[in-house]
Amino acid sequence: MTARILDGKAIAAGLRARLAERVATLPFSPGLRVVRVGEDPASGVYVRNKDKAATAAGFDSATIHLPADTSEAQLLATIAQLNADPAVDGILVQLPLPPQIRTEAAIAAVDPAKDVDGFHPLNAGLLAAGQPRLVPCTPRGVMHILAEAGVPLRGARAVVLGRSQIVGRPMAQLLLGADCTVTIAHSRTRDLPAECRRADILVAAVGRPEMVRRDWIAPGATVIDVGINRRPDGKLVGDVAYAEAAEVAGAITPVPGGVGPMTIACLLENTLDAAIARRGAA
């Protein structure tokens, strides 16, 4: 068998087009502000792509770039200004942050109503309580891909590989909310390959290049690769050994062109949701 390729790039383009149509009907431009501290190189590409996508879809998007030696107090003051600015609907503090800033402090400083990353403990807690409000972009994007691909969720066995606050945990909550039987596996899981082989839907989000091999995948399973790792030779690879996995899986997302573009489209979707919730327009 050779797997169906789940084209996240195309699905993201469709989603962005629908969002742009909705934005065009609003009496305002939803405001998105990305706060970047320092020069993390991976963040550079991401911030540029996001800014381009947001502007093209009619959002009022801008990046606030602070120097690498910004103090935590200075960052919190910048966030407070954005919280207070009525034109700003969505705030994203780009991670990773430099070591002098506590990530939890920055995340907790964002007004939960403007937290378009869905990282604030209030939004994480609401999701865990089964009352999702603003949901992290990458897991939201994965749910769109599964829906577009027509993957049955009710009663399906889903294994999420990775337990981060950003992807693994919220991903598991969304799949549970869609009536999957969910396992969260991680670096300390005993016999990881056997655990993964039980999955109808396998979501790999560990950040280890090509860790998931052919024999970790049940024939016909849907494989979602969240990893974006740059190899020493410059090539972008996922957490899944793509070529061999595609020989057993029923469907698989590529890297690049899979989950990554969905993350950006869902950032716009969250920003539109936040804008409508805040301003009461429809």
Ligand SMILES: Nc1nc(=O)c2c([nH]1)NC[C@@H]1CN(c3ccc(C(=O)N[C@@H](CCC(=O)O)C(=O)O)cc3)C=[N+]21
């Ligand atoms: N507060 C915060 N929120 C984030 O969502 C966040 C963050 N910080 N820090 C960095 C990571 C990384 N991230 C990516 C999103 C899309 C692509 C993407 O579109 N990738 C393209 C390839 C781009 C390329 O060629 O490098 C693809 O997979 O096809 C990549 C990376 C969001 N992040």
